[in-house]
Amino acid sequence: MKLPERVEVVSVGLDRFAAAVRDQGAAATVVDWRIPADGDGAAVAALARLYGPQAHRVDAANAEAVRRLDQGAPKLVGVDRAGAVVPGFGDRTVLHCGPAIAWDDMCDPLQRSVRAAVIAEGWAPDRSAATRLVEAGEVSLEPANEHRAVVPMATAIGPSAPVYVVALEEGSAVAYSSLNQGSGEVPWFGVDSPPAVERLRFLRDVLGPVLAAALDRSGPVDVCSLAAQGIVMGDDVHMRVQATTNLFLRDLLPHLVRSGHDRLGEAADFIASNHLMFLNVAMAGARALVEWASEVPDSSVVTTMARNGTTYGVRLPGHRDRWFLAPAPPVQDALYYPGQGPETSAPDIGDSAVVELVGLGGPASAGSPAVAGFLGGRMADAMAVTAKMGRICAGESSRFRLPIMDNAGTPLGIDVRRVVETSITPAVNTGIVHVSDGSGQVGAGVARAPIECFVAALLDLDERLAHDEPPR
Amino acid sequence: MTGFAKAEVIADSYADSVRLLEATRAMLEADGVDWAWAAMATPANLETLASEGFADGGDGLDGAGVNDLVLALRAADDRAAVAALEAGRWVLFEPAAQTWVDTEGAPRPQDLDEALAAGPKANVAIVSVPGEYAALETQKALTRGLDVLLFSDNVPVADEIALKARAASMGRLVMGPGAGTAALAGVGLGFSNRVAAGPVGVVAAAGTGAQEAMTLLHRWGSGVSHVIGVGGRDLSAEVGGLMTGAAIGAFAEHDATELVLLVSKPPAPEVVEKLLGAEPAKPLVAALIGLDEPVSVAAGVTVCNTLEQGAAEALGRLGLPRPDPVGGTDAEIARLITGLDPERRRLVGLFSGGTLCYEAMTIASRHIGPIHSNTPLRADWGLPGPPGAHVCLDLGEEEYTRGRPHPMIDPLARAELLAEQASDPAVAAVLLDVVLGDGSHPDPAGELAPVAAEVAASGAAVVAYVLGADRDPQGFDAQRRILREAGCVVAETGARAALAAAALVNRDPALVHEELTVTLTA
Numbered sequence: 001m002k003l004p005e006r007v008e009v010v011s012v013g014l015d016r017f018a019a020a021v022r023d024q025g026a027a028a029t030v031v032d033w034r035i036p037a038d039g040d041g042a043a044v045a046a047l048a049r050l051y052g053p054q055a056h057r058v059d060a061a062n063a064e065a066v067r068r069l070d071q072g073a074p075k076l077v078g079v080d081r082a083g084a085v086v087p088g089f090g091d092r093t094v095l096h097c098g099p100a101i102a103w104d105d106m107c108d109p110l111q112r113s114v115r116a117a118v119i120a121e122g123w124a125p126d127r128s129a130a131t132r133l134v135e136a137g138e139v140s141l142e143p144a145n146e147h148r149a150v151v152p153m154a155t156a157i158g159p160s161a162p163v164y165v166v167a168l169e170e171g172s173a174v175a176y177s178s179l180n181q182g183s184g185e186v187p188w189f190g191v192d193s194p195p196a197v198e199r200l201r202f203l204r205d206v207l208g209p210v211l212a213a214a215l216d217r218s219g220p221v222d223v224c225s226l227a228a229q230g231i232v233m234g235d236d237v238h239m240r241v242q243a244t245t246n247l248f249l250r251d252l253l254p255h256l257v258r259s260g261h262d263r264l265g266e267a268a269d270f271i272a273s274n275h276l277m278f279l280n281v282a283m284a285g286a287r288a289l290v291e292w293a294s295e296v297p298d299s300s301v302v303t304t305m306a307r308n309g310t311t312y313g314v315r316l317p318g319h320r321d322r323w324f325l326a327p328a329p330p331v332q333d334a335l336y337y338p339g340q341g342p343e344t345s346a347p348d349i350g351d352s353a354v355v356e357l358v359g360l361g362g363p364a365s366a367g368s369p370a371v372a373g374f375l376g377g378r379m380a381d382a383m384a385v386t387a388k389m390g391r392i393c394a395g396e397s398s399r400f401r402l403p404i405m406d407n408a409g410t411p412l413g414i415d416v417r418r419v420v421e422t423s424i425t426p427a428v429n430t431g432i433v434h435v436s437d438g439s440g441q442v443g444a445g446v447a448r449a450p451i452e453c454f455v456a457a458l459l460d461l462d463e464r465l466a467h468d469e470p471p472r
Numbered sequence: 473m474t475g476f477a478k479a480e481v482i483a484d485s486y487a488d489s490v491r492l493l494e495a496t497r498a499m500l501e502a503d504g505v506d507w508a509w510a511a512m513a514t515p516a517n518l519e520t521l522a523s524e525g526f527a528d529g530g531d532g533l534d535g536a537g538v539n540d541l542v543l544a545l546r547a548a549d550d551r552a553a554v555a556a557l558e559a560g561r562w563v564l565f566e567p568a569a570q571t572w573v574d575t576e577g578a579p580r581p582q583d584l585d586e587a588l589a590a591g592p593k594a595n596v597a598i599v600s601v602p603g604e605y606a607a608l609e610t611q612k613a614l615t616r617g618l619d620v621l622l623f624s625d626n627v628p629v630a631d632e633i634a635l636k637a638r639a640a641s642m643g644r645l646v647m648g649p650g651a652g653t654a655a656l657a658g659v660g661l662g663f664s665n666r667v668a669a670g671p672v673g674v675v676a677a678a679g680t681g682a683q684e685a686m687t688l689l690h691r692w693g694s695g696v697s698h699v700i701g702v703g704g705r706d707l708s709a710e711v712g713g714l715m716t717g718a719a720i721g722a723f724a725e726h727d728a729t730e731l732v733l734l735v736s737k738p739p740a741p742e743v744v745e746k747l748l749g750a751e752p753a754k755p756l757v758a759a760l761i762g763l764d765e766p767v768s769v770a771a772g773v774t775v776c777n778t779l780e781q782g783a784a785e786a787l788g789r790l791g792l793p794r795p796d797p798v799g800g801t802d803a804e805i806a807r808l809i810t811g812l813d814p815e816r817r818r819l820v821g822l823f824s825g826g827t828l829c830y831e832a833m834t835i836a837s838r839h840i841g842p843i844h845s846n847t848p849l850r851a852d853w854g855l856p857g858p859p860g861a862h863v864c865l866d867l868g869e870e871e872y873t874r875g876r877p878h879p880m881i882d883p884l885a886r887a888e889l890l891a892e893q894a895s896d897p898a899v900a901a902v903l904l905d906v907v908l909g910d911g912s913h914p915d916p917a918g919e920l921a922p923v924a925a926e927v928a929a930s931g932a933a934v935v936a937y938v939l940g941a942d943r944d945p946q947g948f949d950a951q952r953r954i955l956r957e958a959g960c961v962v963a964e965t966g967a968r969a970a971l972a973a974a975a976l977v978n979r980d981p982a983l984v985h986e987e988l989t990v991t992l993t994a
Binding site: 001002003004005006007008009010011012013014015016017018020021023024026027029030031032033034035036038039041044045047048049051052053055056391 | 484512582586587590593597599601607612615643644657662666881911
C-alpha cells in the first residue's frame with residue numbers, strides 16, 4: 001500500500017469537514033448528498049455491491065452496451081408482411097404493446113385495438129364475434145417486444161399487418177415496428193369502430209405496399225442519421241417528429257413517385273396528414289440497437305421499457321426472458337382535451353419509450369422548442385429534463401447532439417443503478433387515450449416510470465452477479 | 473400539548489444532522505416557542521411528528537419523503553411561529569452556509585462522480601452520511617481509487633469487514649467506521665490538530681487518542697508522518713486488525729516514517745498475537761490504553777498503557793530527550809488540597825473526548841476506586857452510581873448528543889452540566905478536557921471558563937487538560953491561559969490531569985508525579 005503524498009478531499013456528508021480541510025490550505029469539495037434509493041435497505045445493499053466490488057465488471061459491460069447503442073447504425077431496409085418476417089409470428093397471433101398480459105387484464109383501449117386487428121385479419125366479422133373468439137382462446141396474444149418488435153400506444157398487429165424492417169450492419173440484429181396509424185378514429189388510440197378497422201386495411205393494402213416499393217428502389221435508409229438531423233431541427237424524435245418525418249419523405253419522394261403504385265395518391269394523402277410517421281421508424285431503429293446491446297452480459301443498462309396500459313415492464317441485458325413489472329402509472333403532468341381529465345384517461349401505454357433508451361425523446365428534450373412548449377414554454381425547462389436524464393445515464397450520444405447545450409451529446413444508456421440510487425425514473429412524453437369509451441385520444445402528458453420495476457431489476461442483477469464468478 | 477402548532481415542508485432539501493440541530497436550536501431560541509424540531513421526513517420522524525400532533529392540517533406532511541425537510545414547532549401565536557420558522561430556515565439556507573462552494577455560483581456536485589469530474593485530482597473521501605448509507609458511499613469512493621475516512625457510526629460490522637478487505641486488496645485505506653481523526657501528508661481530516669511533520673507514523677483505533685498522541689509528539693519536539701485512524705472496532709476479534717495491519721505494513725514501506733505508534737484500547741488477544749507477535753520492520757510502540765495484564769509481543773515492540781507513555785516511549789526510541797509531563801502543577805495541587813473542605817471527596821469528570829474519558833478512568837480508578845460512568849470500565853460501575861460515587865461522563869456518546877451537537881463542536885451542553893457541580897458540596901475535583909484543532913469549536917475554553925470559575929469559587933478544584941498544538945486555530949497557549957485565569961489547574965497531558973484529580977480526591981500531592989507503567993510485555 002502506498003500512502004498519499006498530497007491530499008485533495010471530497011466530503012460526502014458534513015460541510016464542516018470540507019471547510020476544515022480548506023482552512024488548512026488544501027482543496028476540498030462537498031457533495032450535495034441525498035438519501036439513496038428512498039432509504040430502501042435491500043436496494044442500498046445491492047447498490048453497495050454494484051458500485052463496489054462489482055463496479056468494474058458492470059462498468060465495463062455498460063461501456064460496451066453504450067458503445068453498441070451509440071455506434072450501431074440501424075438501416076430501414078424495407079416494409080413487409082409481419083407474419084412473413086417477424087420471428088415466431090404464429091398464424092392466429094396478435095402482437096401487442098408492453099409486457100405479456102391476459103385478455104381479461106387488458107385495459108379497454110388495448111382490448112379494442114386487439115379486436116380491430118382480429119376483424120381486420122378477417123378472423124371475425126364484428127366486434128362481438130372478435131371478443132368471443134379471443135375469449136375462447138382462439139387468438140394467441142403475445143408481447144411485440146418478445147418478437148424483436150415494438151408498437152406505439154395501444155397498437156396491436158396481426159400477421160397481415162405491414163411492418164418496418166430495420167437491420168443493423170453490426171451484430172446482425174433485426175427489429176420491426178408497425179406502421180404509424182395516423183390520427184382520427186384509429187386502433188392505436190383505442191378505437192375499434194369500422195373506420196378504425198378500415199385504417200388497418202388501408203395500411204395493409206395501400207400504405208404498406210407503396211412504402212415497400214419505394215424502399216425497394218431507394219435502398220436502405222440510415223435511421224440515426226435522419227434522427228440526428230431532426231434533433232438539430234427541433235425534434236426530440238418522440239413527442240415531435242415533424243422535421244425528421246419531412247427529411248425521410250424528401251429522401252423517399254422520387255422513389256414513391258416512381259414506384260407507380262395504382263393507389264399512390266391515397267397513400268400520399270395519408271402521408272401528408274401524418275407528421276408522426278417517422279416515430280415508428282425511429283422505434284424500430286431503437287429496438288435494433290437495444291437488441292444488440294442486450295447481448296452484453298452483466299450490464300445495468302436498461303434495454304426495455306414498455307407498457308400495456310396495465311403493467312409497466314423493464315428488462316436488462318443478458319436476461320431477455322425476465323421482465324420486471326409494476327402497475328402502469330397514470331400519465332402525470334397531463335394536458336387534456338375539453339371535457340376530459342384523469343378520470344377518463346387510461347394509464348400509460350405503448351412501446352415508444354424504446355427511443356428514450358437510445359438518446360432520443362426525453363434525453364433530447366433540450367433541443368426541442370415543441371417539448372419546451374409542452375413543459376410551460378421555457379427552454380430551461382426542456383434543458384432540465386435532459387440534465388435529469390443525464391444523471392441516470394451511463395454515457396452520451398456521439399451522434400445526437402444538442403446545439404443549445406454547446407453540442408453536448410444526448411444522455412445515453414439508462415443505468416438501472418443510477419435510476420434506483422437517485423429515484424429519478426425516466427420521463428416519457430406520451431399521448432393519453434380514453435379509459436373506456438373507445439373515443440380515442442383525450443390528451444398528452446409526461447409519464448414517469450414507476451420505480452418498483454427498476455428496483456426489482458437491480459436486485460435481480462445483483463443476485464445474478466453474486467452467483468456468478470467471484471468479483472475481483 | 474399547548475400553543476400554536478405550525479409545520480413547513482421544504483421539498484428535496486437534505487440537511488445533515490448537525491445543521492438540523494442548529495436549526496432546531498435557532499427555532500427553540502426564538503421568542504414564544506415551546507417546542508421545535510427540524511428533521512428529515514423519514515417514516516419514523518413523521519410518526520414522531522404525528523405523536524406531537526402534527527399529523528393533519530394541509531401542511532404537506534402527508535406526501536413528504538426522506539429527502540424532504542420538515543420544520544415543526546409550537547409557539548404562543550402565529551406571529552411567533554412565523555418568526556421562528558424564519559429563524560430555522562435562515563440557519564439552514566443562509567448565504568454563509570453556502571460559502572464553501574468552490575467557484576462563485578457553480579452548482580454543488582450531486583454525487584462523487586460529479587465531484588471527481590470537477591476535481592479529478594481528489595484522492596481522499598470523507599464519508600459522514602448516516603450509517604446505513606455509509607458502506608455504499610465508501611464502496612463508490614474505493615471504486616474510484618480514493619482513500620476513505622469513514623466518520624459515520626452505526627455501520628454494520630459485516631460491512632466494515634467487506635470494505636476493509638476490499639480496500640486492503642486494492643491498496644487503499646478505509647479509516648473507520650467511527651473514525652473521527654486522521655492526518656495524511658500534513659492535512660488533518662475530521663477532528664485533527666496542526667502538528668509538525670516528523671518521523672512517527674500513528675495508527676489509531678481511538679479518535680481523541682490519535683489527537684492526544686499527535687499533539688504530545690508535536691509539543692515534545694517530534695512530529696508525525698501520517699495519522700491513520702482505523703475505527704474503534706478494527707482490533708476486535710471480528711475485524712481482526714485488518715486496517716491496522718495494512719497501515720503498519722504501509723508505514724514499513726514509507727521512507728519518512730521511522731517508528732510506528734499504535735493507539736488503541738486493549739485489543740482481542742488473538743489480534744495482539746497477529747499484529748504484535750512478529751518482529752516489526754520498524755520500531756513499534758503500542759499504547760494499549762488501560763491494559764493491566766502484560767502481553768506477549770515480539771522483540772522491537774514496546775507496550776505501555778497510557779497515551780503519555782506511548783508518546784514518551786516513541787521519543788525515547790527515536791533518541792529524543794524525555795519530556796517533563798508534570799510541569800508546575802504539583803505545587804498548585806498541593807496548595808489546593810490544603811484548601812479543600814473535608815466533605816469534598818468526589819471526582820466528577822465531564823469529557824468531550826471518549827478516549828480521554830476512558831484513559832482518565834483507567835488511571836484514576838487505580839487510586840480512588842470505582843468510577844461510575846455511561847461508558848464504565850466494569851459492568852457494575854454503570855449509572856447511576858451510589859450516593860457520593862465518583863463519576864466520569866463521556867458526553868460525546870449518543871445519549872448526550874441526541875438532539876444537540878457533539879460537545880467538541882458545541883460546548884454549551886457541557887457548560888450546563890459543569891454549572892451543576894458548583895452546587896454539589898461533595899465534589900473535590902472536576903476534570904475537564906478541552907480539545908482544540910480543526911473541526912472543534914473556535915473557542916471552547918472561552919465558553920467554559922465563566923462556568924469553571926463559578927465551580928472553582930464554590931470550593932471545588934477544577935482540573936483541565938487542553939489537547940492541542942500551538943498551530944491550532946484556537947491557539948494552545950491562549951486557551952490554556954483562559955482556563956488558568958478562570959481558576960483551573962491546567963495539566964500537561966490527559967494522564968496527568970487524571971492523576972491530579974486523583975491526588976485531590978486522595979489528598980495525596982505525590983500522585984501527580986506517579987510513574988506510569990512503562991513496560992507491559994510478558
